[in-house]
Structure formats: C-alpha cells, structure tokens
Amino acid sequence: MNLRKAAMLGALGLVIAAPAAAADGPDLQPAPQATIVAGAEACLGSTIDPSGQTARFAGWTAATPDQKKGVNVDSDGIVVHRDNVMIAFKTGTDGGCVVMATAATDFDPATFYPQISTVVGARVQPAETPTPITLPDGEIFIPVISPKTSSAAPKIILVFANSASKFAKKGN
Amino acid sequence: MIALLAFGLAAGSAGATPSTYPAAAVVDAFKGLCGNPASIDAIRAAARDNGWAEFIPAPSSDLGKILANGKAMASQIAPKDAKMQLSAFVAFRKTVAGRDIEATTDAATIAASGKTITATGCQIYDFTARAMPDDGALTAWAGRAPDKKIDTGQISMSSWDNGLARPISKLTIAYTPATSPLADPARMVMLGLSIKSQQFTVTQ
Structure with missing residues (x-):
C-alpha cells in the first residue's frame, strides 16, 4: 500500500509501515468482505474500552512474526489476524486500531459501505481523500480504500483513533 | 489444574442445560441492573431498586479474580496514559430463579483535548452456567437480531x-x-455466562 496512509498510520503512533521492505505494508492475501467488516467491529471501542478487549477480539488469533512482517507496532501494541485480515491495536488515549486487508473478489462497495456504516454507527461513504469521521463513542474513523483496478484488488485500511488523542488534536 | 478440576466438578453439579436454563429470568435481572449504565451511581440506584446487594467478593472467588484482573489492567495503564482512568470496580449479587448471579461495573474515562469520553460497563455473570443459553430474551429486548454471533x-x-x-x-x-x-x-x-451492557458518552 502506498499513499499517505503510512504517514497517517505513523501519526497514530501505532502502526508504521516498516521502512523499505514494506512500502506496501504487510503482504496480505485476499480476504472476504465479511471478515474485513468484522475487523472494524472488533476495533470499535479499542481506545476507550480496554475491559472489553477480550470480547471484542474473540475469534481473532495472535499474529505470528512472519505474518507481522511489514508492520511495526509499539511494544505494547498487539497484532491479530483472521482470514487474511490483520489488525494492530493499542488501547489508551493515544492508542488506536488499524484493520489491514486486500479485498477478495466478493468485495462490493455497494454493500461494504452500508455494512461499515452500521458497525461504526456513522455514515461512511466513498471519498477521494481519506476523511476522518467522528463516531458516537468518541473515536475517529478513517477509511482508506484504494479503488479496484483491472490489475489490482482494492487495498483496505480502516483506522480507529481516539478523538482526544494528541494526534487528533494536531489534525484538527 | 487441581483448582480447575475442582471447579469443573462444582460447576457440573450446579449447572443447567440450555433447555432448562432460566434465561428469561436472568435477562430480566440483567435489565434491572444494567438496563441504563449511564454511570456507576445510576447502576447503584438500579441495584437498590431491583434487589441487588453490593458486596466485596473474596479474592479467591471467580468474581474476585475478574475484579483483580481489571484492577491490574488499570494499574498497567495508569503510568502509560495519564489521561485515561479505569475505575469503579463495584460488585453486586442476587439470587435469580435459584441461581447465584453476580455482577461488576467498570468505567474508563479519557479527559483530554477539551473533552471527556467515558465508557461505563455493567456485566452480570452466572459462573456455573454450563452452556450458552438461548439469546431470544435478550434479542427481544434489543429489538433486533445480534450484529455478530461467534462460536469458537x-x-x-x-x-x-x-x-x-x-x-x-x-x-x-x-x-x-x-x-x-x-x-x-x-x-x-x-467464565460461564456473562451479559454486558456499555454506554459510551462524549462531553465537550
């Protein structure tokens, strides 16, 4: 993955695309849309609700070092995966949660955006430029979805951060 | 391991299968305590109104271990994140349809950048439940089917x-x-059956 998401993720202080080796982030195989949406559901509340962490990430598995290639996480950050979807998260005011996936052929923007909107409790729609969306739980959500082309599947990064974080304050 | 086996035997003697589990009564008790988890004070008031007794669980009990875990998490977060506070680990109990139901609350607060974000949680446990009960009573109260169901x-x-x-x-x-x-x-x-409600609020 390219674009400014490396900077965006770096700004979160959570996940930073490893230099050189992973300008494109982790090497992810195609993932079903349902799991990508489930990843967003797991992330929601990560920064504000550490006590709910166990329930949120039930069904997700700790990533192996090999799976984490291309992702650097703070020492107290956690990386999990399921069905080729990877999530890195860290609780707390300046924590965050990032869902990373390459969409499989079942990806359909006509259903994906409504599904994500339902999960996060705010309207999410396609945008030329990644736009922060304030969520009802006080988090901010930034979807970064590259368009599908004839030669490439859509790359999806869903970023959750706390709206009270120092990074969000800078952004505002 | 010995403790686990001992617990397993105890749970086995007190358990109820999904078909016999008094799910509706337990959900009703949950609604009475956790139906509006606006704050710890609100949950305490609901407890008084609905027959829940506040208590301090023994450290060696199941609820005592869960509370200790929550407090340990709070103590780990505190030095790393001065803006976030985890607190209000209060315990309640009530006998419902012959079963010992216990409950905890927790509250996470972030105060920074001119706003306060609060997540208040209220959770009941039946530690001796032996299976996932039918979620129909909770679904009816929620007003729609669950957004997510997993069974791992x-x-x-x-x-x-x-x-x-x-x-x-x-x-x-x-x-x-x-x-x-x-x-x-x-x-x-x-452990066992747990039902949790949470309310997230943001104030400027």
Missing part, C-alpha cells in the same frame, strides 16, 4: 453494536467454558 469453542457470543432502542451503546451475551484460556484462573477475564 473458547467462547460463544452474540453482540449488538450501535443503534439499539435502549440507552446502550454495546450489548453482549457470552458463554465461556471453564476449559477456555479466557477462564484461566491466573488471568481470568470471563
């Missing part, structure tokens, strides 16, 4: 996010068997 063997869970016709931001019912890593006595976070 380590945990069975139904959850609802956002848009509930209740003052609740998130609602979860889960069953965790005693053999699950989540029920490891050394760092227990869930």
Whole structure:
C-alpha cells in the first residue's frame, strides 16, 4: 500500500509501515468482505474500552512474526489476524486500531459501505481523500480504500483513533 | 489444574442445560441492573431498586479474580496514559430463579483535548452456567437480531453494536467454558455466562 496512509498510520503512533521492505505494508492475501467488516467491529471501542478487549477480539488469533512482517507496532501494541485480515491495536488515549486487508473478489462497495456504516454507527461513504469521521463513542474513523483496478484488488485500511488523542488534536 | 478440576466438578453439579436454563429470568435481572449504565451511581440506584446487594467478593472467588484482573489492567495503564482512568470496580449479587448471579461495573474515562469520553460497563455473570443459553430474551429486548454471533469453542457470543432502542451503546451475551484460556484462573477475564451492557458518552 502506498499513499499517505503510512504517514497517517505513523501519526497514530501505532502502526508504521516498516521502512523499505514494506512500502506496501504487510503482504496480505485476499480476504472476504465479511471478515474485513468484522475487523472494524472488533476495533470499535479499542481506545476507550480496554475491559472489553477480550470480547471484542474473540475469534481473532495472535499474529505470528512472519505474518507481522511489514508492520511495526509499539511494544505494547498487539497484532491479530483472521482470514487474511490483520489488525494492530493499542488501547489508551493515544492508542488506536488499524484493520489491514486486500479485498477478495466478493468485495462490493455497494454493500461494504452500508455494512461499515452500521458497525461504526456513522455514515461512511466513498471519498477521494481519506476523511476522518467522528463516531458516537468518541473515536475517529478513517477509511482508506484504494479503488479496484483491472490489475489490482482494492487495498483496505480502516483506522480507529481516539478523538482526544494528541494526534487528533494536531489534525484538527 | 487441581483448582480447575475442582471447579469443573462444582460447576457440573450446579449447572443447567440450555433447555432448562432460566434465561428469561436472568435477562430480566440483567435489565434491572444494567438496563441504563449511564454511570456507576445510576447502576447503584438500579441495584437498590431491583434487589441487588453490593458486596466485596473474596479474592479467591471467580468474581474476585475478574475484579483483580481489571484492577491490574488499570494499574498497567495508569503510568502509560495519564489521561485515561479505569475505575469503579463495584460488585453486586442476587439470587435469580435459584441461581447465584453476580455482577461488576467498570468505567474508563479519557479527559483530554477539551473533552471527556467515558465508557461505563455493567456485566452480570452466572459462573456455573454450563452452556450458552438461548439469546431470544435478550434479542427481544434489543429489538433486533445480534450484529455478530461467534462460536469458537473458547467462547460463544452474540453482540449488538450501535443503534439499539435502549440507552446502550454495546450489548453482549457470552458463554465461556471453564476449559477456555479466557477462564484461566491466573488471568481470568470471563467464565460461564456473562451479559454486558456499555454506554459510551462524549462531553465537550
């Protein structure tokens, strides 16, 4: 993955695309849309609700070092995966949660955006430029979805951060 | 291991299968305590109105271990994140349809950048439940089917996010068997039946 998401993720202080080796982030195989949406559901509340962490990430598995290639996480950050979807998260005011996936052929923007909107409790729609969306739980959500082309599947990064974080304050 | 086996025997003698489990009565008790988790004070008032007794669980009890885990998490977060506070680990109990139901509250607050974000949680447990009960009573109260259902063997869970016709931001019912890593006595976070409501609020 390219674009400014490396900077965006770096700004979160959570996940930073490893230099050189992973300008494109982790090497992810195609993932079903349902799991990508489930990843967003797991992330929601990560920064504000550490006590709910166990329930949120039930069904997700700790990533192996090999799976984490291309992702650097703070020492107290956690990386999990399921069905080729990877999530890195860290609780707390300046924590965050990032869902990373390459969409499989079942990806359909006509259903994906409504599904994500339902999960996060705010309207999410396609945008030329990644736009922060304030969520009802006080988090901010930034979807970064590259368009599908004839030669490439859509790359999806869903970023959750706390709206009270120092990074969000800078952004505002 | 011995403790696990001992617990397993105790749970086996007191358990109820899904078909005999008094799910409706337990959900009613949950609604009475956790129906509006606006604040710890609100939950305490609901407890008084609905026959729940506040108590201090023994450290060696299942609820005592869960509370200790929550407090340990709070003490870990405090030095790293001065803006976030985890607090209000209060315990309640009530006998419902002959079963000992216990409950905890928790509250996470972030105060920074001119706003305060609060997540208040209220959770009841039936530690001796032997299976995931039918979630129909909770579904009826939520007003719609769960947004997510999972069954991994380590945990069975139904959850609802956002848009509930209740003052609740998130609602979860889960069953965790005693053999699950989540029920490891050394760092227990869930065991048996648990139902949790949470309310997230943001004030400027």
